[in-house]
Amino acid sequence: MSLTSELVSLIRNKPVGQSDLEAAALFVLDTLACALGGLDTGPARMLRAVAPPETGDVARRAFYLGGLSHILEMDDLHRDSVTHPGCVVIPAAWAITDDRNLGGVAFLKAVLAGYEACCRVGMSVGKAHYRVWHNTSTCGPFGSAMAVADLIGLSHERAVWALGNAGTQSSGLWQFLESGSMSKHLHTARGAESGVLAALLAAEGFTGAPDILEGAKGFYAGLCPDPLPDAITADPDRPWELTKTSIKPWPCCRHTHPTIDAAIELHGRLGRAEIVSVTVGAYQAALDVCDRPAPQDPYSAKFSLQHCVAIALADGRVDQTSFDATARARMAPERRKVTVLRSLAVDGAYPRSWGTDVRVETANGRVLEAARKEAKGDPENPVTASELSAKARMLLAGSGMPSAEADRLVAVVLDLPGDRPVRSLGLFPAAPHGEPPLRARSA
Template identity: 30%
Template sequence: MNLTREIAQLCYEVQFENISDEIQDRVKYLLLDYLGVAIRGAKTESSIPVHRFCSVRQDVPGGVPVIATELRVDAPYAALAMGVAAHSLELDDVVNAASLHPAVSVMSAALAAGYLAKSSGQELIAAIVAGYEVTVKLGIALDPAAHYARGFHPTGTCGTLGAAVAAAKIFKLDPDGITHAMGIAGSQAAGSMEFLADGAYTKRFHAGWSAHSGLIAALLAKEGFTGPQSIIEGRFGFLHAYSGSSDPEKVLAGWGRPYEVMNTSIKPHACCRYKQGAIDCILQIVNDNELLPDDIERVQVSILKAGFALVAEPPDKKMNPSSVVDAQFSMPFGAAVAIVNGSAFLDQYSLENVSSPGIRELMPRVFCTEDPEIEKEFPQKWPAKVEITSKVGKKYFARLEYPKGDPENPLTWNEIISKFASLATTVFSRNVCSDIVTQVRGLENMTEVVELINQLKKP
């Protein structure tokens, strides 16, 4: 059996009755996080043109509601809109070892497919588990640094295949069908990192397009369309085409032990994950020592090599963000906004703060360096280290092994519910938000996920 078919067989075998209570709970935890981000993300400036684009495809038979809107559109376009929304805040979940965001692709496709197929909550849970597993295992096998070096965004590339698997599971495809769905998805996997040049919205588009393309792949496979059965390992397959140092053995290594949903991190800060540990350290120093911006002479931030080009280079660009996307990928901005505002959540990543004189004045005092000491622990850990020097010469240090939100340093269920409420109450009443939390926490008892998705329509 070749690798692609072996993956398909393993995905087929992911059945709800074989999923532990712990894994089920984790899926619901991640789903609630996704929904909060997608609800608030539907209001962003990048989501509005997507909604206009999708609106000409609304009111179709079998149309799927788009979260937090009045739209009801073809399922692949619902997946597109939801994926873009969920990736627009830089608050979506992430798997450190794969350096990608699985929910935005997998859950967007699974929910749209689930509505179409009138799937049960149990079927949705199994589809999400399988979709995450494929997305993350491919990301690890590619070698994230090598994948980035070729200019690819792993959320867009790996997410396309994971979304296809999740949708194929929803449609109850057999191993052959899942194989073909992945094969078709492999011809659509895309996502250029060139958005870093000017803060374009295309990073957000990658998530939506991967969900859209993955769902189309599963729909085509369902109708008998074929894809190459060696799409993962073949001479011109995914691993060879998208990386110069991929390792096929890593795809199956540790499969399901535990499932990758258990290795998925939640973001407490609205920015690139490579900044988040440093922001945790900065907030710890500032809060513990009651430091004010005017007290600070220098902020020294150690950045992991894998993320240095994303958040620290080129220095002139990172010191002069011109958009919210630029700011989300600027460590100097992230450090300054955390010091000035005492937080780095959604409200802090605004155009107003991008041009704020107080933040701009502090940014040149932030210095980013690579650090061999923290590099030794990566990627098993994502350590962060910060040193702040005051204007009177006093030095303050902070270091952590795992950023807040990592499985080893997790947000509690109450913290996830609080994060969800802070985002979702921008669209829905607190009573509706409470109902959504209840539905998600009882997902395994839901006869049709249509019930949940209908609750997510804009009132």
């Protein structure tokens, strides 16, 4: 039996409880709020121009919502796989569920299945994969394909074909970071769309390689110098991977979050003391992606440990304005005080733990230190349902959504475990569905 066949069996044999459905609804709320909160951005307007969501093409609709979900950099993160599963899985599942007028329970079960596939493949790729490849983009299509396969009722064999055709579409390179390009939104858009196409083709009898992961010319051979194939089926009875996924409180790369968390603590202890030097001990993957001492644009600043720690120490908070031109200019002298280096202890715990050590020296000779094994929003330090609802309302308000409309969205999503029809969300209807759309206006 191939690894993808074993993965399909594992997922379809996992029991789903009411608490799992309720957890999935929270991640749906987070993803949709991230997507709708980014509607008024330049990348969102470009995505709409190419893939208008009102079209009846379900793959294009998944593409649009997938790209939109990742623009604000506030979507979820599964640490062990280093993936953002929500922005790939949920758009694909929504596009099919909305198109076929399915209920909330089927939708949420598909979300759980999709997260499981994305995260288990992501945990199997090994550390070296991430140095060149964006795990969300390469592993995401497995998740979106699995979600759609469940929604459209594919047989075991055809679900395996769907994963085979999802895997052959895997792509997504980190090179965009060097110029601050927008390609990361394309990664999530294509990750969602690829899974939809793979599953719909499989439904037509379009075959896919069953050994796409472990084959001699497959995924591991081409993209993974140090794969961990056993991770695909390890500990099948543990909780759903969705329940082990983190929620982001700050709008920047998750690799910066432990450092931000520690720096905000130190801000409260610094008082008015002048900072002389800052040392950040990080894990290697964070350095590979976020060692950027002089970011020249907002996106690069969101991937800069130096900028994030400097502004968190200075302001005691991080929000969307923390990365604009004014903030970058204000923090330029503070960033020059920051040294980032690999900590053996922190690196040894990664990816199970995304930690940091932050050390600050002041002009009056004080030395302040703070460490994190996990950040706010991790399963060990979770956001509550009320905190997540507040985050959603904040993101929606930032895009101009009236508070009554935001309250309705939150209520509808949280009611999905009761099998409320997904069309009642009213997101970008391709045709009239009976309820006014939440945000179908031109972005």
